[in-house]
Amino acid sequence: MVAAPIKSTHPLADIIERLESGGALLPESPQNLVEVVGVLKSYGVVLGAYSKNLNFIAEKQFLVLFPFFKYFDGEITTQKLFKHWWHDRINYEFSEYCMKAMMWHGGGGLDAYLDSAEFIELAKKAIAAKTKKNFFIQGVSKVFPDFLLEQVRLSCYYSGIGQFWTVMSEMFLELSDRYDRGEIKTIQDVVNHVKAGLVNNASLPITLSVEIEGQTYDLMPKSAGLTFLMDTAVPYVEAVFFKSFPFMGTVSYNAQARQIPLEQERFSYGALYADPLPIGGGGIPPTLLMQDMTHYLPEYLHEIYRHSVRGETDLRVQICYSFQKSMFCVTTAAILGLAPHPIETQDPKEQEINRRYLEGWMDKLLESRLLTFQSCDV
Numbered sequence: 001m002v003a004a005p006i007k008s009t010h011p012l013a014d015i016i017e018r019l020e021s022g023g024a025l026l027p028e029s030p031q032n033l034v035e036v037v038g039v040l041k042s043y044g045v046v047l048g049a050y051s052k053n054l055n056f057i058a059e060k061q062f063l064v065l066f067p068f069f070k071y072f073d074g075e076i077t078t079q080k081l082f083k084h085w086w087h088d089r090i091n092y093e094f095s096e097y098c099m100k101a102m103m104w105h106g107g108g109g110l111d112a113y114l115d116s117a118e119f120i121e122l123a124k125k126a127i128a129a130k131t132k133k134n135f136f137i138q139g140v141s142k143v144f145p146d147f148l149l150e151q152v153r154l155s156c157y158y159s160g161i162g163q164f165w166t167v168m169s170e171m172f173l174e175l176s177d178r179y180d181r182g183e184i185k186t187i188q189d190v191v192n193h194v195k196a197g198l199v200n201n202a203s204l205p206i207t208l209s210v211e212i213e214g215q216t217y218d219l220m221p222k223s224a225g226l227t228f229l230m231d232t233a234v235p236y237v238e239a240v241f242f243k244s245f246p247f248m249g250t251v252s253y254n255a256q257a258r259q260i261p262l263e264q265e266r267f268s269y270g271a272l273y274a275d276p277l278p279i280g281g282g283g284i285p286p287t288l289l290m291q292d293m294t295h296y297l298p299e300y301l302h303e304i305y306r307h308s309v310r311g312e313t314d315l316r317v318q319i320c321y322s323f324q325k326s327m328f329c330v331t332t333a334a335i336l337g338l339a340p341h342p343i344e345t346q347d348p349k350e351q352e353i354n355r356r357y358l359e360g361w362m363d364k365l366l367e368s369r370l371l372t373f374q375s376c377d378v
Helices: 013-020 030-060 078-085 093-105 108-113 117-131 135-143 147-180 187-200 228-243 286-294 299-306 311-338 348-365
Strands: 208-212 215-220
Touching (some): 030 299, 108 147, 147 187, 228 311
Antiparallel strands (some): 208 215
């Protein structure tokens, strides 16, 4: 008989124990399940639009320094133009906000590759081909030799997060379909579905090539060895779920005010930490995402929101609550998928290693919104 591991002394020991027994960061409850699946259905639709646009910008707007029509996906019509001016459209600005957070925080193989000699050589070939008839840009590039190179790096991040979101969009929409068929019945089923999707796509190559005057130029060739899980998914979770940026207008960026940590590693403005109450206010980036999701809510979830205390007057805030719950499920899948040993292992040494691993994650989540959602009444 294998002895049970000693109970953790971590402040979030109960949650660690739940994870070790196969549970999730988010407690099981029918309400949680409906919210998570419903909001991920809407999020999957929005992510599909975001990913299509990011890939379009990376491939078709390469080194277009003033891309006035980058949100049109190559289809420029009078109707789309008026919808754009009227703001009756997907808010692609939020996808760029996430992309820039990922680029700024860095980490993972993609970040390392974009500083490599191999990438710089490939990028310079593409830059030379793109600017060979533009003498003004050639002059600017000579004065500021890293300017266009940084723009190419930006294109690679557009593409990287675009390819990542393509996979996640399909995964979330499939989750909704399985729920509708009665195959997803618990939060643990949700976590298992996402975990399987992450594992199955772990080695999916992340590549980028651009076409210039009929010739193809590789920027992220398959030979670079960049893959979905370790080079896009994991850095994305770290940058967007945990760190992100402080919202302008809610804190001062003035260094003397000291409202923002001096160390980048101490940033905790990501999706798992953000206060949902400012959602709906001007200048709050997640407001754009929540607004986009209002258009694609499944009726069963929209009906729950309608019968809440404030009805639809705080719809974006309610969506944000559900969205954070869903992101804790996605985070659970990432934690379990990256565990050094299978979470169900019965080997005491492997259990001890897993315990230290889980405690490291819980250290990151201590100040997040995790404890807020431990009551099934929230």
